[in-house]
Each structure stands twice: as C-alpha cells, then as structure tokens.
Amino acid sequence: MKLIINAAGICATGPTQVVISFLHECIAYKNNEYHVFLSKTVSKEINQSNYPPNFIFYEILWHPMHDGILHSFLSRRLLKNLAIKIKPDVVFSVFGPSYWIPECPHLQGYAQPHYVYPDSPFFQHLTLYKRIKWAFIRYIHIKAFKKCGKYFVCETSDISNRVSVLFDIPNSYVFTVTNTCSSVYYDRSNHRDILLPEKQSNEFRLLSLCSYMSHKNLKIINSLVPVLKNTLPDLKILFLLTIDEDNYNQSFTLEAKKSIINLGRVSVGKCPQLYSECDALFLPTLLECFSANYPEAMIMRKPILTSDLPFAKAVCGDAALYFDPLNPEDIAIKIAMIINDKLLRKDLIKKGENKVKEFDSPSTRAIKYLNICEEIAIR
Numbered sequence: 001m002k003l004i005i006n007a008a009g010i011c012a013t014g015p016t017q018v019v020i021s022f023l024h025e026c027i028a029y030k031n032n033e034y035h036v037f038l039s040k041t042v043s044k045e046i047n048q049s050n051y052p053p054n055f056i057f058y059e060i061l062w063h064p065m066h067d068g069i070l071h072s073f074l075s076r077r078l079l080k081n082l083a084i085k086i087k088p089d090v091v092f093s094v095f096g097p098s099y100w101i102p103e104c105p106h107l108q109g110y111a112q113p114h115y116v117y118p119d120s121p122f123f124q125h126l127t128l129y130k131r132i133k134w135a136f137i138r139y140i141h142i143k144a145f146k147k148c149g150k151y152f153v154c155e156t157s158d159i160s161n162r163v164s165v166l167f168d169i170p171n172s173y174v175f176t177v178t179n180t181c182s183s184v185y186y187d188r189s190n191h192r193d194i195l196l197p198e199k200q201s202n203e204f205r206l207l208s209l210c211s212y213m214s215h216k217n218l219k220i221i222n223s224l225v226p227v228l229k230n231t232l233p234d235l236k237i238l239f240l241l242t243i244d245e246d247n248y249n250q251s252f253t254l255e256a257k258k259s260i261i262n263l264g265r266v267s268v269g270k271c272p273q274l275y276s277e278c279d280a281l282f283l284p285t286l287l288e289c290f291s292a293n294y295p296e297a298m299i300m301r302k303p304i305l306t307s308d309l310p311f312a313k314a315v316c317g318d319a320a321l322y323f324d325p326l327n328p329e330d331i332a333i334k335i336a337m338i339i340n341d342k343l344l345r346k347d348l349i350k351k352g353e354n355k356v357k358e359f360d361s362p363s364t365r366a367i368k369y370l371n372i373c374e375e376i377a378i379r
Contacts, residue, residue, distance in 0.1 A: 003089065008038070011039055021365075023036065025183065025367075079100045117287055154175070177369060203235070203236045206282035209296070217307075220284050240263065243262060284307055284331065
C-alpha cells in the first residue's frame with residue numbers, strides 16, 4: 001500500500017506524540033510505502049535518518065489554514081500537488097481537518113471535542129463575542145471535515161457515535177481506535193537526564209503536560225494557589241507546566257507564578273522522565289476526546305487528578321480522583337486528599353495499572369490504523 005501520512009497541520013503536544021508513535025510502529029510494516037507530510041512542530045521531533053528507505057519525508061513550512069492567507073494557500077496547493085504526484089492508495093490525516101481534498105480515499109482523525117460536547121462548562125463562561133467566534137470556527141471546521149473526506153477515525157466509541165450524528169454519515173464510515181501513550185513510555189532507557197531542580201522534603205509536584213489552550217483550563221491555577229496555601233500551609237505545592245512563554249507570561253498572576261515551574265515545550269522522549277520527577281497528574285481540562293496524559297500517568301504509576309466530566313470518566317473510570325474544574329476549593333480538597341492519604345494514592349495507581357491494559361498498545365493502534373486504510377482503499 002502506498003500511503004500518505006498527513007501531519008502538516010499538527011502543532012499541539014498530544015497530536016504530535018500520536019504521529020511520532022504511529023510512524024515508529026510503521027517501520028515494522030516494510031511492504032508499505034510511506035510518504036509523510038511533516039509540520040514544523042512534528043519535524044523537530046523526527047530523526048529522519050532512523051527510518052528505512054520506504055519512508056519519504058516532506059517538510060511543510062506553513063500550516064494549511066493558520067499561517068496567513070497567502071502562506072496557507074501555498075501550503076494547501078503544495079499538499080494537493082504532492083498527492084497528485086505521489087498517487088497514493090489512501091491519505092491518512094492523523095488529525096483533521098486537512099483543509100485540502102485528496103483525489104483518493106481519505107481518512108481523517110477526529111479530535112475536536114468542542115463540537116460533540118456542546119454542554120461542556122467551557123461554553124458556559126464565554127462572552128457573547130467568544131460564543132460567536134466559536135460558532136464561526138465550528139462552521140468552518142465541520143465544513144472542512146465534510147468537504148475533505150468521508151472517513152473518520154475517533155478515539156472512543158462515544159466520540160464515534162457523536163461524529164456520525166454530527167456529520168450525518170453512516171456508522172460504517174466512522175472507526176474507533178483508542179489513544180494510548182507513546183512507545184517511549186514502554187522503553188525505560190528513555191528515563192534519564194534529570195529535568196527539574198532537586199525536590200524539597202515538603203514539596204509535592206503536580207504535572208500538567210499539555211500545550212496552552214483555553215479549554216485546558218490552566219488559568220484555574222491563579223485561583224487555586226491562594227486556596228492551597230490556606231488548605232496546606234506547611235507544604236509547597238508546585239505546578240509543572242509545559243506551555244509557551246508568551247501564554248505563561250500573560251495568563252498567570254505573580255502569586256501563581258511563585259508556585260509554577262514552566263518548562264516550555266518538552267520533547268516526547270523526555271516526557272517519561274518528567275513524569276518520574278513529579279508526584280501526580282493534574283488535568284483540570286474542560287474538553288477532551290481522549291487525552292494521552294491519562295494512559296501516560298497510568299503506565300508511569302502516577303495518581304490522576306482530573307475534571308469530573310463525562311469524557312474523563314469514560315477514559316479513566318475509577319482510576320482517577322475527580323474534582324469540579326471550576327471550583328478551586330473542591331480542587332484543593334482533592335489535592336489534599338491525594339497528598340495526605342497514601343492508601344488512596346496506591347489504590348489509584350493500582351487501578352490505573354489495570355485500566356491502561358484496556359487501551360490499544362502503540363503497535364496495536366498502528367495495526368488498526370493501517371487496516372482501516374487498507375479497507376477504505378478497496379471500498
């Protein structure tokens with residue numbers, strides 16, 4: 001099979017990890033010919049020399065939609081012309097929308113929770129202007145998804161069912177392959193090179209391993225820090241963030257910054273080590289399809305503190321301690337529970353180790369992706 005793997009529009013941390021993991025697993029399937037379109041973000045994480053000759057890489061300098069009218073137009077034209085020249089059996093856009101239309105069967109990964117969870121608390125606190133903005137973005141994205149291809153792959157069966165309704169397409173056009181953690185989490189040789197300062201005896205570290213996006217709800221830390229100081233006055237609670245410097249400087253108060261270590265973007269290979277130097281996963285997100293942070297924390301034996309919302313419970317089940325993501329007092333209580341109750345921590349870690357076995361492994365996920373591509377190629 002001649003396959004285009006399209007990652008030209010990927011810039012966020014989670015999707016980047018999925019792409020890298022998938023490419024790594026594809027090495028085992030030598031009969032395929034892989035043409036890989038890389039965004040600048042993904043390209044930085046790829047050592048092309050590690051791949052065999054049946055991988056051909058193309059570095060795409062501009063996002064097909066978000067790098068200005070001219071550059072985005074040129075990017076879309078380049079992608080389309082490359083596909084015409086390559087003549088693939090299938091195009092797999094690991095996460096869509098692709099914003100360009102291949103002439104062959106096209107599989108798009110769906111990871112836009114905003115449109116399938118319209119009752120999320122994320123929308124309840126938006127200004128009228130932002131509501132209108134999101135309505136416009138929704139219109140553009142849905143139109144792009146439907147125009148660019150008719151096959152979709154989602155990360156949970158609940159999302160697949162909702163996508164079928166959202167796009168008004170048959171269930172047979174929507175596939176489910178669970179997300180998982182990257183293969184680097186299974187290779188303990190990646191756990192090296194200390195990333196953080198030496199830990200103090202009264203310190204507890206909460207890791208939020210994600211890019212800065214409004215639905216991640218990281219700004220709740222501003223309200224949470226003073227509450228924690230009252231709730232746990234003898235402890236130093238540190239929040240470990242991996243967001244860009246501009247958003248860090250603009251989004252957090254001076255008081256909150258005293259309790260934050262922001263590392264900026266961390267390469268995929270270093271993420272297991274970062275987990276090992278922290279005490280728990282802290283994910284106050286308001287919207288997800290499937291966050292890879294959950295299985296990452298489970299396999300790294302870290303307890304999970306996250307939002308009491310349907311998407312989180314669908315993934316974590318009883319392997320997480322849930323809080324109201326908009327209530328700093330409730331979050332502080334749950335953080336105190338995790339810190340003070342060692343048996344609770346051990347129980348959540350054990351449940352996480354069992355839960356992670358239910359998800360596809362990186363190799364199984366890759367096989368399922370490739371099987372879907374082969375199936376739609378002959379439909």
